[in-house]
Amino acid sequence: MTKSLKFKCLMLLGSLFSAYAMANPKAVPSEAATTPLAISPYVQVKHPDWAKDAVIYQINTRQFSKEGTFNAAAKQLPRLKKLGVDILWLMPVQPIGEKNRKGSLGSPYSVKDYLAVNPEFGTKDDLRKFIDAAHQLGMYVILDWVANHTAWDNNLITSHPHWYARDWKGDFRPTPWWDWHDIIELDYNQPELRRYMIDAMIYWVKDIGFDGFRADVAGFVPLDFWEQLRPELDAIKPVFMLAEWETRDLHAKAFDATYGWSWYEAAHQIAQGHADVNKLYVYYSWNERHYPQDIFRMLGVSNHDVNAWEQTEFKAFGPALPAFMALSVVGEGIPMIYNGQEAGNEKQLAFFERDPIVWREHKNGDLYQKLFALKKANSALWNAGWGARMTPVFNSQPNQVLSFVRQNDKNKVFAVFNLSKERLQVSFKDKLYQGQYQDFHTGKSTTLTAETKLELAPWSYQILSQQR
Numbered sequence: 001m002t003k004s005l006k007f008k009c010l011m012l013l014g015s016l017f018s019a020y021a022m023a024n025p026k027a028v029p030s031e032a033a034t035t036p037l038a039i040s041p042y043v044q045v046k047h048p049d050w051a052k053d054a055v056i057y058q059i060n061t062r063q064f065s066k067e068g069t070f071n072a073a074a075k076q077l078p079r080l081k082k083l084g085v086d087i088l089w090l091m092p093v094q095p096i097g098e099k100n101r102k103g104s105l106g107s108p109y110s111v112k113d114y115l116a117v118n119p120e121f122g123t124k125d126d127l128r129k130f131i132d133a134a135h136q137l138g139m140y141v142i143l144d145w146v147a148n149h150t151a152w153d154n155n156l157i158t159s160h161p162h163w164y165a166r167d168w169k170g171d172f173r174p175t176p177w178w179d180w181h182d183i184i185e186l187d188y189n190q191p192e193l194r195r196y197m198i199d200a201m202i203y204w205v206k207d208i209g210f211d212g213f214r215a216d217v218a219g220f221v222p223l224d225f226w227e228q229l230r231p232e233l234d235a236i237k238p239v240f241m242l243a244e245w246e247t248r249d250l251h252a253k254a255f256d257a258t259y260g261w262s263w264y265e266a267a268h269q270i271a272q273g274h275a276d277v278n279k280l281y282v283y284y285s286w287n288e289r290h291y292p293q294d295i296f297r298m299l300g301v302s303n304h305d306v307n308a309w310e311q312t313e314f315k316a317f318g319p320a321l322p323a324f325m326a327l328s329v330v331g332e333g334i335p336m337i338y339n340g341q342e343a344g345n346e347k348q349l350a351f352f353e354r355d356p357i358v359w360r361e362h363k364n365g366d367l368y369q370k371l372f373a374l375k376k377a378n379s380a381l382w383n384a385g386w387g388a389r390m391t392p393v394f395n396s397q398p399n400q401v402l403s404f405v406r407q408n409d410k411n412k413v414f415a416v417f418n419l420s421k422e423r424l425q426v427s428f429k430d431k432l433y434q435g436q437y438q439d440f441h442t443g444k445s446t447t448l449t450a451e452t453k454l455e456l457a458p459w460s461y462q463i464l465s466q467q468r
Contacts, residue, residue, distance in 0.1 A: 041292075041294075042251075042252055042292050043251055043252060043292050043294045043295060044252060044253050045230065045241075045251065045252070045253060045254065045255065045256055046234065046238070047240075047256050047294075047296075047384055047385075048140075048211075048212075048238035048239065048240055048256075049238070050086070050140060050238075051086075051087070051240050051256065051296070051334075051383060051384075052382050052383055052384070052386040053086075053375060053376045053379075053381075053382045053383060053386070054086035054087050054140075054240075054334060054383060055084055055085050055086050055087070055329075055334070055335050055336070055337070055372050055375070056085075056086075056087045056089055056242070056298060056300075056334060056335070056336040056337075057080055057083075057085040057087070057088055057089065057336070057337055057339065058089045058091070058303060058304060058336065058337070058338045058339060059073060059088055059089065059090050059091065059339050060091050060304055060338075060339055060349065061073060061090060061091060061093065061121050062091075062105070062108070062120065062121075062354060062355075063339070063340075063349050063350075063354070063355050063356055063357055064076070064339050064356075064357060065356060065357075066356045068120065068121065068354060068356065069120075069121055069122045069126065070121050070122040070126040070127050070129070070130040071122055071126050071129070071130070073130060074129065074130045074133045077130075077133050077134055077137055077139070078137065080139070081137045081138070081139060082369070083342060083365065083368060083369050083372065084368070084369055084371075084372025084373060084375075084376065085139060085337075085372075086138075086139055086140065087139070087140050087141075087142060087211075087240060088134055088139055088140070088141045088142070089141075089142050089144065089214050089242070089336075090141060090142070090143055090144060091108050091144045091304065092108040092109060092111060092143070092144045092145070092146055092216075093108075093117055093118055093121055093127060093143065094108075094111045094112065094113055094114060094115075094116055094117065094118060095111075095112040095113050095116050095117070095118045095119070096108060096110055096111070096112060096118060096120075096151065097110040097111070097112045097150070097151020097152055097153050097154065097182065097183075098112070098151075098153055099151065099152040099153040100152050100181055100182045101151075101182050101352075102181075102182050102351075102352045103350075103351070103352020103353050104352065104353060105120070105352055105353055105354065106182065106352060107182055107183075107351065107352060108144070109144075109146050109149075109183070109216055110150075110151040110182045110183050111146050111150050111151055111154060112150075112151045112153060112154050112155070113154065113155055114150075114154075114156075114197075114200045115200060115203060124208065127208060128208060128209055131208065131209040131210065132209065135209070140211040140212070140240065141209070141210055141211055142210060142211055142212040142213055142214055142240055142241075142242065143204055143210045143212075143213050143214070144213070144214045144216060145201060145213040145214065145215055145216065146216045147186070147197055147215060147216070147218075147221045147225070148175065148185060148186065148216065148217045148220040148221050149174070149175060149180070149183040149184055149185045149186060150183060150184060150186065151182065151183060151184075152172070152182070152183070152184055156196075157172075157184075160192070160193070160196075162187075162190065163186055163187060163190050163192070163193040163196075164184055164185065164186055164187055165184075165185040165186065165187040166187075172184040172185075173185055175217075175220065188221060188222045188225055194225055194228065197225075197229075198228065198229050198232055201213065201229065201233065202232060202233065202236065205233055205236050205237070205239065206236050211237070211238075211239055211240060212233070212239035212240035212241050212242070212256075213239075213241055213242070214242040214243075214244065215241065215242065215243045215244060215245075215255070216244050217244055217245070218243035218244050218245040218250060218255070218258075219243070219244075219245035219247060219250075223249060223250065223254065226241075226243075226250065226253075226254035226255065227252075227253040227254050229254070230253060230254045230255075240256050240257070241254065241255045241256050241257070242255065242256065242257040242258070242296075242298060243255040243257065243258045243259070244259055245258055245259060246258055246259050246260065246261045246262060246297075248290060248291050248292075251291070251292065251295045256295070256296050256384075257295070257296035257297065257298050257334055258295070258296075258297060258298065259297070259298050260283075260297040260298055260299045260333055262283050262286075263280075263283050263297070263299050263328075263333070264299070264300070264301070264306075266279040266280050266282070266283050267280070267301070267317070267320075267324045267327070268316050268317070270320070270419050271316065271317040271318060271320035271321075271324065271419075272316075272318075273421070276399045276400065276419075276420070277398065277399055277400060277401065277402050277419050277420075278398075278399065280402055280419075284331075284332075284390060284392075287332060287333075288389065288390075293384070293385055293389060294384050294385035295384055296333070296334040296383050296384050297332070297333045297334070298333065298334050298335075298336050299327075299328040299331070299333035299334070299335055299336065300328055300335060300336035300337060300338065301313040301316070301317060301321065301324050301325055301328060301341070302316075302337070302338040302341055303336070303338050304338060304349075304351070306338075312345070312346055312347065312348055313341065314344075314346045319421075319458070319459045320419065320459045321364075322364075322367060322459070322461075323417050323418075323419060323459050323460065323461045325364070325367060325368065325371070326367070326371055326415075326417075326461055326463065327402075327415075327417055327461075329368075329371040329372065329374070329375055329381075330371070330374070330375070330381055330406070330413060330415050330463055331390060331404075331415075332387065332389065332390050332406075333383075334383045334384075335371075335372075335375070337368060339357060340357040341364055341368070342362065342364055342365035342368055342369075343357060343358070343359050343360050343361075343362050343364070343365060344360065344362030344363070344364045344365075345357055345358070370440075374440060374463070374465065378411040378413055378465055379408060379410050379411050380406040380407050380408045380410070380411040380412060380413055381406060381411075381413060387406065387408075388406040388407055388408045389406065390404040390405075390406055391404060391405045391406070391407075391432060392404050393405055393414070393428055393429075393430060393432055393433045394428070394429040394430060395416075395426050395427065395428050395429065396425075396426055396427045396428075396429070397418075397424050397426050399420075400418060400419060400420035400422060400424060401416060401417065401418050401419070401420075401424060401426050401456070402415075402416075402417045402419060403415065403416040403417070403426075403428065403433070405432050405433060407468070408468075409468060410467070410468055411465065411466070411467060411468060412435070412437075412465065412466045412468055413463065413464065413465045413466075414433045414435075414437060414448070414463075414464045414465075415461065415462070415463045415464070416454060416456065416461060416462045417461040418456035418457070418458065418459060418460050418461065419459070420458065420459070421458045421459065422458060423455070423456070423457055423458060424455075424456050425453050425454070425455055425456075426453065426454045426456060427452070427453045427454075428452065431450070433448055434448050434449055434450065434452075435447070435448060435466060436448075436466060437464035437465060437466045438464065438465055438466065439462070439463075439464055440462070440463035440464065440465065441462070441463075446464065448464070
């Protein structure tokens with residue numbers, strides 16, 4: 001085809017299209033005629049209202065008291081209420097497998113019977129009484145659930161061996177690449193297993209009284225299983241679901257909360273001198289742009305994994321510990337503390353043996369109690385969609401100082417953290433922070449203006465709040 005012929009063909013097609021458009025104006029899209037597309041909310045989970053300003057507290061029943069029982073733990077519930085705790089996370093309560101167990105007592109995450117209670121902790125009636133006592137104090141209790149794997153001697157192995165994953169030899173297998181030799185993996189390609197697991201979880205909510213679950217290694221279990229589970233639990237009562245995982249997709253239809261592992265990693269590296277504040281800027285940027293606002297990301301300076309296998313928060317954070325404790329509460333996210341932190345427990349707790357916490361009055365407990373009271377009194381600091389986003393306030397020391405505002409129509413909080421070992425003088429570069437506040441540490445009134453400069457000691461912080 002010659003160039004002239006091609007040109008004539010294109011001209012003819014253009015004329016035909018123009019004629020068609022004039023005869024059928026609705027068939028041709030235009031900016032004015034285009035109908036806007038509906039936007040469905042990404043988060044379809046309905047969070048329980050009681051979680052709006054909640055704080056999570058993890059209980060390792062074996063180490064929580066000298067007795068290591070539910071009844072002994074119940075005696076401490078008034079103290080936890082006074083501390084400001086709302087959601088009690090009980091580590092697994094089921095009997096522990098004996099075959100290939102670790103240590104003399106084994107790991108609570110090696111479940112021998114999903115429907116029974118470990119006699120080490122007490123009876124089902126004891127557990128019900130513990131939950132009832134928590135409910136009477138206005139607290140809620142979630143159960144640590146191990147869906148990915150069971151003990152080698154779980155009762156399902158003999159009754160339903162086809163529910164288990166196999167290795168290349170056809171044998172039961174622990175989770176690949178980990179040293180979890182005391183457990184073997186389940187196979188969620190089996191529909192009957194899914195029905196059993198959902199029914200078992202319903203039992204602990206409906207019959208025992210739990211208010212939700214913390215899902216162990218949630219990302220190792222297919223997402224669609226969790227999405228099948230959530231509506232059945234919500235049909236019983238409002239529940240709170242925490243996933244031990246860090247990904248956005250779990251929030252859409254299954255979980256209220258996920259782990260903020262990358263926050264912990266950034267905080268730890270800064271405290272150890274291996275990174276500066278830019279590491280947190282990356283976390284908070286992803287938190288705002290990749291994750292929806294109406295979710296919970298759990299933040300804390302310790303948990304049973306860190307304490308048992310890595311190091312205590314005292315070793316991990318050193319003199320930076322109070323600052324990161326405070327940031328975990330006043331920044332976006334749901335704060336969590338591991339039992340013993342409020343007592344200043346400085347040793348790693350044994351995980352497979354009895355090693356009771358030595359309880360004492362400690363400044364960490366006083367700080368947490370004061371921080372939690374601040375959180376509950378300032379709706380800008382509440383969780384998920386109830387609270388306000390963090391808006392950065394740019395300052396003169398951006399590599400060492402994190403500063404931000406959280407505000408809504410009722411409250412405003414301006415927070416400044418010197419996350420370095422240097423004494424610094426800091427000024428600020430916009431008007432957002434200006435105003436009259438109450439100082440968190442002193443309770444005194446203070447006014448910030450364009451000329452304000454703050455003197456910050458190493459690893460110190462200021463939290464200023466106002467009623468609007």
